[in-house]
Amino acid sequence: xxxxxxxxxxxxxxxxxxxxxxxxxxxxxxxxxxxxxxxxxxxxxxxxxxxxxxxxxxxxxxxxxxxxxxxxxxxxxxxxxxxxxxxxxxxxxxxxxxxxxxxxxxxxxxxxxxxxxxxxxxxxxxxxxxxxxxxxxxxxxxxxxxxxxxxxxxxxxxxxxxxxxxxxxxxxxxxxxxxxxxxxxxxxxxxxxxxxxxxxxxxxxxxxxxxxxxxxxxxxxxxxxxxxxxxxxxxxxxxxxxxxxxxxxxxxxxxxxxxxxxxxxxxxxxxxxxxxxxxxxxxxxxxxxxxxxxxxxxxxxxxxxxxxxxxxxxxxxxxxxxxxxxxxxxxxxxxxxxxxxxxxxxxxxxxxxxxxxxxxxxxxxxxxxxxxxxxxxxxxxxxxxxxxxxxxxxxxxxxxxxxxxxxxxxxxxxxxxxxxxxxxxxxxxxxxxxx
Amino acid sequence: xxxxxxxxxxxxxxxxxxxxxxxxxxxxxxxxxxxxxxxxxxxxxxxxxxxxxxxxxxxxxxxxxxxxxxxxxxxxxxxxxxxxxxxxxxxxxxxxxxxxxxxxxxxxxxxxxxxxxxxxxxxxxxxxxxxxxxxxxxxxxxxxxxxxxxxxxxxxxxxxxxxxxxxxxxxxxxxxxxxxxxxxxxxxxxxxxxxxxxxxxxxxxxxxxxxxxxxxxxxxxxxxxxxxxxxxxxxxxxxxxxxxxxxxxxxxxxxxxxxxxxxxxxxxxxxxxxxxxxxxxxxxxxxxxxxxxxxxxxxxxxxxxxxxxxxxxxxxxxxxxxxxxxxxxxxxxxxxxx
Numbered sequence: 001x002x003x004x005x006x007x008x009x010x011x012x013x014x015x016x017x018x019x020x021x022x023x024x025x026x027x028x029x030x031x032x033x034x035x036x037x038x039x040x041x042x043x044x045x046x047x048x049x050x051x052x053x054x055x056x057x058x059x060x061x062x063x064x065x066x067x068x069x070x071x072x073x074x075x076x077x078x079x080x081x082x083x084x085x086x087x088x089x090x091x092x093x094x095x096x097x098x099x100x101x102x103x104x105x106x107x108x109x110x111x112x113x114x115x116x117x118x119x120x121x122x123x124x125x126x127x128x129x130x131x132x133x134x135x136x137x138x139x140x141x142x143x144x145x146x147x148x149x150x151x152x153x154x155x156x157x158x159x160x161x162x163x164x165x166x167x168x169x170x171x172x173x174x175x176x177x178x179x180x181x182x183x184x185x186x187x188x189x190x191x192x193x194x195x196x197x198x199x200x201x202x203x204x205x206x207x208x209x210x211x212x213x214x215x216x217x218x219x220x221x222x223x224x225x226x227x228x229x230x231x232x233x234x235x236x237x238x239x240x241x242x243x244x245x246x247x248x249x250x251x252x253x254x255x256x257x258x259x260x261x262x263x264x265x266x267x268x269x270x271x272x273x274x275x276x277x278x279x280x281x282x283x284x285x286x287x288x289x290x291x292x293x294x295x296x297x298x299x300x301x302x303x304x305x306x307x308x309x310x311x312x313x314x315x316x317x318x319x320x321x322x323x324x325x326x327x328x329x330x331x332x333x334x335x336x337x338x339x340x341x342x343x344x345x346x347x348x349x350x351x352x353x354x355x356x357x358x359x360x361x362x363x364x365x366x367x368x369x370x371x372x373x374x375x376x377x378x379x380x381x382x383x384x385x386x387x388x389x390x391x392x393x394x395x396x397x398x399x400x401x402x403x404x405x406x407x408x409x410x411x412x413x414x415x416x417x418x419x420x421x422x423x424x425x426x427x428x429x430x431x432x433x434x435x
Numbered sequence: 436x437x438x439x440x441x442x443x444x445x446x447x448x449x450x451x452x453x454x455x456x457x458x459x460x461x462x463x464x465x466x467x468x469x470x471x472x473x474x475x476x477x478x479x480x481x482x483x484x485x486x487x488x489x490x491x492x493x494x495x496x497x498x499x500x501x502x503x504x505x506x507x508x509x510x511x512x513x514x515x516x517x518x519x520x521x522x523x524x525x526x527x528x529x530x531x532x533x534x535x536x537x538x539x540x541x542x543x544x545x546x547x548x549x550x551x552x553x554x555x556x557x558x559x560x561x562x563x564x565x566x567x568x569x570x571x572x573x574x575x576x577x578x579x580x581x582x583x584x585x586x587x588x589x590x591x592x593x594x595x596x597x598x599x600x601x602x603x604x605x606x607x608x609x610x611x612x613x614x615x616x617x618x619x620x621x622x623x624x625x626x627x628x629x630x631x632x633x634x635x636x637x638x639x640x641x642x643x644x645x646x647x648x649x650x651x652x653x654x655x656x657x658x659x660x661x662x663x664x665x666x667x668x669x670x671x672x673x674x675x676x677x678x679x680x681x682x683x684x685x686x687x688x689x690x691x692x693x694x695x696x697x698x699x700x701x702x703x704x705x706x707x708x709x710x711x712x713x714x715x716x717x718x719x720x721x722x723x724x725x726x727x728x729x730x731x732x733x734x735x736x737x738x739x740x741x742x743x744x745x746x747x748x749x750x751x752x753x754x755x756x757x758x759x760x761x762x763x764x765x766x767x768x769x770x771x772x773x
Contacts, residue, residue: 075642096485105487223514224487284520288527379475379515379524386475386515390483393476393611395750398640401617 063088065375066095070396093397094407100390101408104226104381107140110154110218114229117151120144121236129422145237152225154217154234158209162202170194183342222300223302226381235369238307240329243361245308246315247354250347255321266318271313277374280307284378303375318364322357323349355430362423366416383408459531459663460504460721468510471497472530475515478636479753480536480658481554489513493534495734496555496661496752497677500532502733504676505659514540518587522547525664532674534661540589546597548665552675555660555737557757557766559653561566561593561631563638566646568625573652577602582624584608592655609688612637626650630657630752639750646673671718679769680727683709684736686760686769691735694728708772716772727772 021025033043068074074090082088094101103111124144127137127433146160170190177186210216225233252264271279283302324347334344354361376385388404391397458655463469472492476482481491491498494513504509504658516535523532526548536558537543539551548711562573562581562643570576573596585608597604609615616637619627627634627765634649641647661678663671685689687706698710707713710731711724736739738760745753759765 033623063498071640100487102484105483108486183753221512223512281519285523285527377517377519379513379517379520381475388613389476389611390681393474393478393482394484395478395636395640398478398636399613399616401613 018373060087060089064091065089066091068092069096071398072251072396073402089403089406090400091403091407093391093400093403095393095399097387100224101383101404101411102389104231104387106220106226106229107218107224113151113154113217113220117148118232122145129426152229153222154219156206157215157217158206158213159202159414162209163198163207165205166194166197166202169197207286222298225300227383227387230300230375230380231369231372234304234307234372236377237304237335238311238368238372239365241308242311242315245312246319247350249312249316249347250319250323253316254323266311268313268316271309272317276307276310276371278375279310280374280378282306299378299380301377303380307368307372309365310371314364315361316369318357319343319353321360322353322355325356326352355427358423358427358430362419366419369416369419370412383411454690458527459667463504463531463670467505468512469497469501469504470512470529470531470534470537471500472516472521472524473497473513474535475517477633478535479749479751481534481634483513484737487553489767490744492556493536493548495732495744496534496681497532499681499730500674500677503680503722503730504673505665506729508618508729508733510536510546522549525549525662531670532663536659537662538659539660539662542661549662550665550668550671551658551660551662553678554658554661554672554766555678556631556658558630558659559757560628560655562626562628562650563634563647564626564650566648570626571633571648572684573650573654574600574602576604579625580603580607580623580626582607582609582618584615584629585679588602588655588657593628595638596654601719616641632751635753636751638754639720669721673722676716676720677726677730680681680709680730680771680772681737681740681763682685682760682767684727685738685767686762689731689736690739691732694732694754698728714773720761 006156017023020390021030034040041259063078063086065074065077067089068077068090069092071090071093074088074092077088077122079319099111103114106114117431120140121144124135127133127135127141143164149160152155170193170291173193174186174190177189180186181189249264249268252260254262254266280303282305284299287297287302330348330352331344334348336424339347373384376382376389381387381390384405388408391404440554440655458639471494473489474481474491479491481493483487483489489511497511497513501511515525516528516530516533521535521537522543524530533549534555536556538550538558539554543549564570564576576597581593581604583593583606590606590631593604593606607618609618609660612629612633612768615627615629618624627637629637631649631653638649640645643674660729661674663674665773683705684694686720687703687709689706690708697706698712701707701710701712708716708729708767709725711717716726717724717726735743741755742748742759745751747754755763755765759767761768
């Protein structure tokens with residue numbers, strides 16, 4: 001009788017790779033692109049569309065010409081290199097006119113000034129955007145507007161310095177008045193004092209200081225601004241001014257004081273009810289009728305003010321959304337701690353409301369930055385339409401179509417994409433819930 | 436009530452602007468700079484070059500006026516104006532004069548309260564078609580698709596022309612000249628219509644210019660000229676006669692090259708008056724006696740300006756046509772300088 005020896009495995013089996021359909025690229029394809037009949041059809045359609053775009057755009061980009069003096073020359077080079085009938089991009093236009101796309105008609109020996117101002121912009125906003133940087137950098141942020149104004153427009157350094165002193169006047173009046181009259185009244189007094197300073201003291205004080213210590217840069221007129229210089233000047237100024245203004249408007253709209261609330265609601269609803277282009281026409285044309293004849297109120301300044309108003313109205317509503325999302329308990333807790341209205345806003349309410357509003361605020365800013373191209377309709381040289389029209393009016397580049405749009409569009413994309421990535425980073429950093 | 440207050444404010448503002456504008460010549464002299472409303476960019480007529488200096492046919496007239504009034508052709512500030520902003524910019528006093536290929540029409544002259552002081556270019560609306568369409572006259576365009584800019588007088592002219600000739604067409608609307616040229620080349624329309632000078636400029640830059648023809652019919656009158664605010668006649672006279680000085684200079688053979696020689700040697704009393712050697716025409720205008728000489732020296736006479744910017748030596752290659760002197764069968768005619 002034979003001994004029955006059951007089979008006993010003494011060592012572990014080597015693990016086998018999963019079947020082909022369950023691993024690697026094939027599994028990914030099956031799960032993501034061909035998981036069902038509908039998805040398969042959509043994938044094939046998508047591939048076909050991609051192929052179509054690449055087959056049309058690819059050769060055009062491949063045949064790019066960078067060195068030529070006119071569109072005709074570009075076409076000749078493409079025909080000579082790639083044969084008759086080939087089409088290609090003529091980037092020689094960008095090579096010839098890039099400085100106008102970036103700076104408009106800013107005098108070329110002075111290009112270092114806007115460039116320096118742009119570089120300093122990052123230094124100035126860095127401490128605002130990244131809280132781990134030394135707080136002393138905020139000093140630079142505070143003087144940055146005056147410095148940039150001086151760098152861009154030139155003239156006497158004392159004009160922006162004395163204008164900044166106006167804020168010093170505000171601070172002094174506010175400090176002196178606040179213990180006696182409270183925040184709103186002393187802020188009003190400060191504003192009145194500042195306006196008086198700007199209206200009556202600005203010119204003589206600046207003139208005296210200029211005669212004592214003359215520091216001047218060659219002055220550049222506003223009509224020489226154009227291209228991305230113009231877009232960034234309008235965009236950055238309006239963005240940085242509209243956020244505080246929007247916060248005040250949002251608070252005003254939720255205020256218990258009838259007058260403040262009515263004014264805030266009226267302002268927000270009026271500005272939101274009117275298209276931006278109408279406001280720009282108002283800035284460019286209507287204001288001229290009402291100002292005293294001969295007064296020269298800078299067109300860029302007029303446009304910046306109205307773009308700021310426009311952005312502030314939208315920001316106010318975005319922030320009001322953030323305020324409405326806060327639980328009532330937060331307000332009551334602030335009251336229970338004995339904080340007054342402004343302390344509660346500063347320490348409890350705003351940090352939370354602003355955090356909630358970040359995506360809305362940033363998309364308003366991105367929209368605002370792109371809307372700066374609308375200034376083309378009031379005769380300013382924005383990069384998309386204004387400068388492109390000038391380039392096309394040159395007989396050498398007449399007939400060029402896609403290249404200017406692609407060039408300007410890609411710079412806009414870089415800037416807007418940067419803003420959007422920053423806001424995502426900020427959201428992750430400030431995330432305190434435990435979802 | 437509210438409306439009347441608003442209108443009252445507006446008219447008061449307009450009145451103020453009118454008072455301010457009453458002495459544009461004095462304003463310009465006091466400022467030391469002429470503010471000239473110009474096109475944002477129109478090939479050959481007015482556009483900044485790669486260095487940001489404005490060049491073109493209309494621009495040259497601005498420079499001539501600056502030379503006549505201020506003695507320096509470079510003392511001009513060019514304010515680019517769009518089709519929408521141009522008339523308000525002039526009415527509100529933002530610019531002293533508008534030299535921006537604007538068509539002289541009844542309503543602009545009378546209703547908008549402007550004065551067109553002269554016609555520096557006689558334009559008209561034409562058609563461009565591909566040669567292989569086999570069309571040689573605009574009257575054969577029945578049933579064609581036509582690329583046309585929206586919101587312009589060209590759109591109305593086109594409708595009138597087809598209605599008058601009992602024909603039909605399909606419009607393909609476009610926003611600006613660049614788009615029109617692209618659509619036309621891509622075959623979206625059989626014919627492209629706009630001002631004949633614009634068609635010539637577009638055709639000049641096409642990759643296959645020989646395959647396109649501009650049809651002989653001109654279906655509208657587009658007299659383009661400088662304009663000033665209504666009621667400021669002294670300033671209007673300065674612009675008008677500066678322009679006529681350029682036209683007269685061509686007629687009498689005075690060019691930027693021979694102007695000094697002419698001033699010294701000419702026996703023609705009309706040329707002497709024009710160049711300020713004799714008479715006091717300048718004083719009547721409120722200028723000095725050399726005004727005409729400086730205006731002509733700035734960019735040359737009318738013919739020189741035409742040839743340098745849009746004439747047959749340039750890629751645009753516009754023929755003088757209606758813009759030839761009256762002595763050569765055209766319409767450019769300067770009244771006598773006396």
